[in-house]
Amino acid sequence: MxxxxxxxxxxxxxxxxxxxxxxxxxxxxxxxxxxxxxxxxxxxxxxxxxxxxxxNGRKFLFDVVMQTPARFSTEFRSALEAELPMLSPAVVRCRFHLRETESVPRMVEDLTRIAAKGSHGVIVKAPDDPDVVATIDHLVEVGIPVVTYVTDVPDSKRSSYVGIDNRAAGATAAYLVDSWLADGDAAVLIVSTSNIFRNEGEREMGFRSTLRALGSERGTAGRRVVEITDSEGLDETVELLVEHALAEHDRLEAVYSIGGGNTGAVRAFERLGRRCRVFVGHDLDSDNRRLLRSGSVSAILHHDLRADARLACRILMQEGGGVGGVEGERSPIQILTRFNAPHSSH
CATH class of the missing domain: 1.10.260 (434 Repressor (Amino-terminal Domain))
Incomplete structure (x- = not known):
């Protein structure tokens, strides 16, 4: 043979x-x-x-496009830059296009500009919107592969999604919140960034459905859930929205923060003299690390940003013919408390 x-x-x-x-x-x-x-x-x-x-001798130029609070994009950028030397003997450079404001037109503008200038691949955290789908498809059609990160745009021609199973993450948060609250009729506050990102909707669905299922196991209707949204994950906005929710609902004793702004949420509880018995959030950024250490946040659902960055780059390198055998897979969900959280997220 x-x-x-x-x-x-x-x-x-x-x-x-x-x-x-x-x-x-x-x-x-x-x-x-x-x-x-x-x-x-x-x-x-x-x-x-x-x-x-x-x-050996191959050079790749990737673009990273994100609409997310700076605390997360800063963490991911640091993780990616730490990982780039590990991709040798190829030489990989990245350009960053980072915005805190969530806007479909701005996202389309950034991606369209990349399509015109050229790139070897794009890592994008983008809204799941028809205009974004069309723009990602255009990038792929002109020979620029795309990997979606943290939140997927599944109807597009992107090569792969990198990140956690968001519905499973929401279910995990529900299990933690319900277990720590134990018996009683305490209500839970869900804090989300907006409704334009698919990952937040998936996390919420996982949280609500699991909370109902846990209630059914106990023979109850499940805990009451109050939701606030359109905060853009900004502390000042979250603080005001949480204060209003607390003023209207006297049984709120737990928070599931889907999108961020956790410092603002903690301040709102403190300002009104209310006790938050359980607080579960996402991503070990500098704010959440501090809140974990102080005990203001009970647990953070996290994933290895360096592993994510490495996988995203290798998928794009594979699309460019540089490597082979790379398969996309979901990032493991880590449950971090003040007792096991590392000093650095990467």
């Missing part, structure tokens, strides 16, 4: 005789299983070396 490597190459890599390798490749009898495994490992190693040779 033919093979992509010469028998001599495989034999040198495996430290075996050419005759032994030939018997393995032709599936002849009289070869031990561990010897077959050694030959297969040698072929795998040669594949990796060939990939490294293909990457």
């Amino acid at each position: 033919t093979h992509r490597y010469k028998v001599r190459e495989i034999a040198q890599q495996a430290g075996l005789s050419e005759a032994t390798v030939d018997r393995v490749l032709h599936d002849r009898p009289g070869v031990r299983e561990n010897t077959r495994a050694e030959v297969q490992q040698a072929i795998t190693d040669l594949d990796k070396q060939r990939t490294q040779l293909k990457l």
Whole structure:
């Protein structure tokens, strides 16, 4: 049988005789299983070396486009820049287009500009909107692959989604909140950024459905849920919205913060002299790290930003013919408390 490597190459890599390798490749009898495994490992190693040779001298320029509070984009940028040297021998550079304001026209504008200038790939955190879908499709059509990050745009021609299973994250938050509240009729406040990002809707659905299911297991209707939205994750806006919610609902004793602005939410409870028994949020940014240490936040649902950055870049490199065998997979959800949270998120 033919093979992509010469028998001599495989034999040198495996430290075996050419005759032994030939018997393995032709599936002849009289070869031990561990010897077959050694030959297969040698072929795998040669594949990796060939990939490294293909990457030698290759240069990639990726664009990162995000509409998100600066506390998260800063964390992701630091994680990505820390990971770039690990992608050698290829040379990877990134341009960053970061906005705190959520706007579909601005997102379309940023992506359209990239399509005109050219890029080897785009990592984007974008609203799931028809205009955004059309613009991502245009990028792909002109030869620029796209990876969606944190929140997906599944109807577009993007190559892959990188991030957590957001519905599972919402379900996890519901389990934590309900367990820590235990018995009683305490209500829960959901704080979201806006309704234009798919991930926030998925987290909310996972949270609500799981909270109902947990209530049903106890033979109750489930906890009351109060929602505030359109905060853009900004502390000042969140603080005002939470104050209004607390003034109208005297049983609010827990918070599930889907999108951020947690410092503002904590201040609102403190200003009104109300106790927040359970507070679950997302992402170990500088604010949440401080709030965890102080005990103001009970738990943070987090994911490894460096692993995300590495996977996103490798998917784009694969689209450019630089590597192979890269498959998208969901990021593991980490539950962090003040007892196990690292000093740095990456």
